[in-house]
Amino acid sequence: MISLIKSAAGGLTGVCRVYGHQQVLSQCCLKTLPAGLKTFQVPPDYSDVFLPSKPKLKFLNKVPNLKKAKKEMKKLRDIQGPAKASNTFINGQYAIVALGGGYLRWGHLEMIRLTINRKMDSKTTFARWRINAPYKPITRKGLGQRMGGGKGAIDHYVTPVRCGRLIIEMGGMVELGEVEHILSEVAKKLPFPAKVMSKESHAEMLKMQAEKEQNNQNPWTFKRIAQGNMMGIRKVLSPFDLHNHGRYSGKFHFPERV
Structure with missing residues (x-):
């Protein structure tokens, strides 16, 4: 049996009680338990965050307020190419960014509004629209009609969205992990690919694209x-x-x- 004693040099030696031999134990075999305080991450500072009086998403009209509705051509160019408006953050820290073009119907907008307003905490979080209410008319003819006879009647209205446009913006005294599951649930139901991004990740994506072109x-x-x-x-x-x-x-x- 070996017992531990402290030597004069400050180290530990093992003494065999049977034969009396002394052996110096290697330092790698000893496990020292440091005593001290645990280090925690510094909580985020929300001193510059301003919560508006109406934090929830407002209701968007299904039909635009026009005196006389006019029919339009398809104009597919309004969903082609990069977005030139609403492609940067303004108030919030997190947003749903479109990765492709497409049309949003009023049902999609209502799904976004109900999902976010029901699941977010209005005391610490706010949400804002970054797209307009449906304004582009889509025509359709009834079933069983023959070809010709002019353009059909207006069936519904849509909102065109280009790649890189922010759909909604969320912010407040919250982190990304608290609202990511809400935004992800909305993003996967949109008719075009979309991704949940923070203000920092969006700026990093743009920076990587610029570096890729430069290098x-x-x-x-x-x-x-x-x-x-x-x-x-x-x-x-x-x-x-x-x-x-x-x-x-x-x-x-x-x-x-x-």
Whole structure:
């Protein structure tokens, strides 16, 4: 049997009671338990957060307030390309960002409003719309009608959304983990791909895209090939492709293209 005693040098030695041999124990075999206070993360500072008097999403009209409704053409260009408006944060810290183009019906907007207003805590959280109420008319003919006869009657209204546009914005005295499950539930029900992002992650995504363009080592980019009309490619390209350098195809976005 070996007992531990403290030596004059300050170390620990093991003494065998049977034979009287002394052996110095290695320091790696000893486990010291440090005594001290636990370190916790500093809680976030919400001193600059302002909660509005009406924190919940407001009701959006199903039909625009017009004296006379006018029919329009399809104009698919309103869902093509990047968003030029409502593509940055204003008040909130978290948002649902569209990763493709599409149309939002009034049913989608009502689903967003009811889901968020019911599940969020209005005492610490607020939400704001970043899109307009439905204003684009969609026409449709009744069943059993023959071809021709002019354009059909207005059936419903939609809101066009482009890639990169913020759908709603949420903020307040909350962290991303507290509202991410609410926003994710809404994002997966939209008719186009969408993602939940914070203000920091959105800025980091834009920064990575800019760095990818700046540090690209491949000289044969879509922009150079299209502008130089190599192999006569301008015959099959549209002005839309020349303007966006092949990063968008209709309502779809290709983030891997530089």
